[in-house]
Every structure is written in structure tokens, then in C-alpha cells.
Amino acid sequence: MPARDPIDAYVSELRSELRVPRWRRRRIVLEVRAHLLDAAEAERAAGVDAGVAAERALARFGFASEHAAQFNRVPRTRSVLLRRTLVPWLAAGVLTSMATATVWAFRPATPATHREALHAAIQHSPRRSVHAAGHAATPGTSPTRRAGAP
Amino acid sequence: MKIPELQGHVDGMLLAVLSDGPLHGYGMAEELRRRSGGEFDLAEGTIYPALHRLESAGLLTSRWEVVGGRRRRVYALSNSGKAAAVDRRTTWLAFRCAVDAVFGGEALEAG
Incomplete structure (x- = not known):
């Protein structure tokens, strides 16, 4: 089984120890790999064997676990922070507005409509008919006859 | 020089190196x-966590470029970074002057 390229192995170790968003992890890995390849090429240009060149480049670069720990402590950029705080608030505002508009569109009948419906119900209620009948049975008490009229 | 003595000055030195123009990480290490x-x-x-930290603080900008046939992240000072570089250099020179005076047995004028 061929030995794994030491730079590939180092980059894999670094990747596994990073606790950052995927896009940041990809960027870090690409940057580090480019640096190590440049450093190894400089060693080879000085006449060093490829394997030794890679090992020297890695030795100068430092431990993957230590660098990963430093990367994991880097604060997020202001733009990312802004996106992660502003977007949820905007989304909540939009959803609330949509919900309010929906509820308002399907709201129950207005108070004026209610009053009309109630008035119509009273006009046709049995209790009003009995009241009108009671007035007609009592002489001189017809609701349509004015006091003093012939 | 031992690493603990250097570590606190890495940010300032990176800003100083970038004052002469944009560079990628390997180029900064060489410089x-x-x-x-x-x-x-x-x-x-x-260097790289320091660069990411400085960029996160708004002192640097960066973009991908193909340099020597290889894709690299190239960093440059932002406007804030340029001001910070000047400020760090001024602070360092004052500090160095004071330390030199102490080691030399001299007394600087206050102010």
C-alpha cells in the first residue's frame, strides 16, 4: 500500500479538527495546502528530495491541532454576524405581517353588520309579536293611537 | 527569537508587511x-489564524488569485488596516524607545 502523501495527511488532520462553518473550513484547507506546496517546492528547488521537502515544509508550518484550535477561536466576520442576526429578525417580521394580513382578510363580520343582523333578529322575534298583541287588547292603549285623539 | 515573545507582535508585523502591497500567506512568511x-x-x-482574525476585525480584505499557476488567497490592507498599521508602528517605536532608555540607564522626558 503506497504511503500517503504527508501534506495530504496533514491537511486531512487539520480539516478533521476544525470546528468552523463549511465554507470557512474549505477556505482554510485550500490556503494551508497552497502554502505547504509552495514551501515544499522551495525546498525541492534547493535540491532536497520530495519526501524530505514535504517533511521540512510541515515542520516549519507547525502542528495541525494547534492551528485548528486558533482557527476555531477566530471570531466570525461582521458581515456573517449581521447576516445571522438580521436575517432571522427580517424573516420573523415578514411572517408576522403575512399572518396578520391573512387573519385580517378572513376576520369575522364587522360590528355594523352585527348590529344589522341583531336588529333583524329582534324584528322577527316571537317576543316582539306578543308585546304588540298585548298593547292591542288594552283599550286606549294602542300604540298607533295618540292620546286625546278621537 | 522564542515563539512566546513573538506571538504578541505577529498582528502588527503582518500589517507592516502588507503596508508594501498585497501578499498571500506564504509570501508574508518569506517576507x-x-x-x-x-x-x-x-x-x-x-500566520493564517492571525490573518483571518485581522480580516474578521475589518483590517484586511482578501480574494482568491492565481499566482504562479496556483490558487492562493491574497490579502491587502483595508482603509482601517492602513490606519492600524501606522498606529501599531507608532506605538512600537515609542515602546522600543522607552525600553532602550531603561536598558541604557537613561531617563526619558515625560510626555
Whole structure:
């Protein structure tokens, strides 16, 4: 089984120890790999064997676990922070507005409509008919006859 | 120079190196080594978390470029970074002057 390229192995170790968003992890890995390849090429240009060149480049670069720990402590950029705080608030505002508009569109009948419906119900209620009948049975008490009229 | 003594000054030195123009990380490591005459030999990997931290603070900008046939992240000072670079250099020179005076047994004028 061929030995794994030491730079590939180092980059894999670094990747596994990073606790950052995927896009940041990809960027870090690409940057580090480019640096190590440049450093190894400089060693080879000085006449060093490829394997030794890679090992020297890695030795100068430092431990993957230590660098990963430093990367994991880097604060997020202001733009990312802004996106992660502003977007949820905007989304909540939009959803609330949509919900309010929906509820308002399907709201129950207005108070004026209610009053009309109630008035119509009273006009046709049995209790009003009995009241009108009671007035007609009592002489001189017809609701349509004015006091003093012939 | 030992790493603990260097670490606190890495940010300022990176800003100083970038004052001369945009560079990628490997180029910055080489430039630090060249300017210090080989005296500064910190682990090269410490440069990248520092660069990301400085960018996160708005002092640097960066973009991908193809340099020498390889895709690299190139960093440059932002406007804030340029001001910070000047400020760090001024602070360092005042500090160095004061330390020199103490080691030399002199007394600087207050102010």
C-alpha cells in the first residue's frame, strides 16, 4: 500500500479538527495546502528530495491541532454576524405581517353588520309579536293611537 | 527569537508587511523571515489564524488569485488596516524607545 502523501495527511488532520462553518473550513484547507506546496517546492528547488521537502515544509508550518484550535477561536466576520442576526429578525417580521394580513382578510363580520343582523333578529322575534298583541287588547292603549285623539 | 515573545507582535508585523502591497500567506512568511534576517522563525501556520482574525476585525480584505499557476488567497490592507498599521508602528517605536532608555540607564522626558 503506497504511503500517503504527508501534506495530504496533514491537511486531512487539520480539516478533521476544525470546528468552523463549511465554507470557512474549505477556505482554510485550500490556503494551508497552497502554502505547504509552495514551501515544499522551495525546498525541492534547493535540491532536497520530495519526501524530505514535504517533511521540512510541515515542520516549519507547525502542528495541525494547534492551528485548528486558533482557527476555531477566530471570531466570525461582521458581515456573517449581521447576516445571522438580521436575517432571522427580517424573516420573523415578514411572517408576522403575512399572518396578520391573512387573519385580517378572513376576520369575522364587522360590528355594523352585527348590529344589522341583531336588529333583524329582534324584528322577527316571537317576543316582539306578543308585546304588540298585548298593547292591542288594552283599550286606549294602542300604540298607533295618540292620546286625546278621537 | 522564542515563539512566546513573538506571538504578541505577529498582528502588527503582518500589517507592516502588507503596508508594501498585497501578499498571500506564504509570501508574508518569506517576507517576515527576510526582513528579520532570519531572526524571526515562528511556525508559519500561525500566520493564517492571525490573518483571518485581522480580516474578521475589518483590517484586511482578501480574494482568491492565481499566482504562479496556483490558487492562493491574497490579502491587502483595508482603509482601517492602513490606519492600524501606522498606529501599531507608532506605538512600537515609542515602546522600543522607552525600553532602550531603561536598558541604557537613561531617563526619558515625560510626555
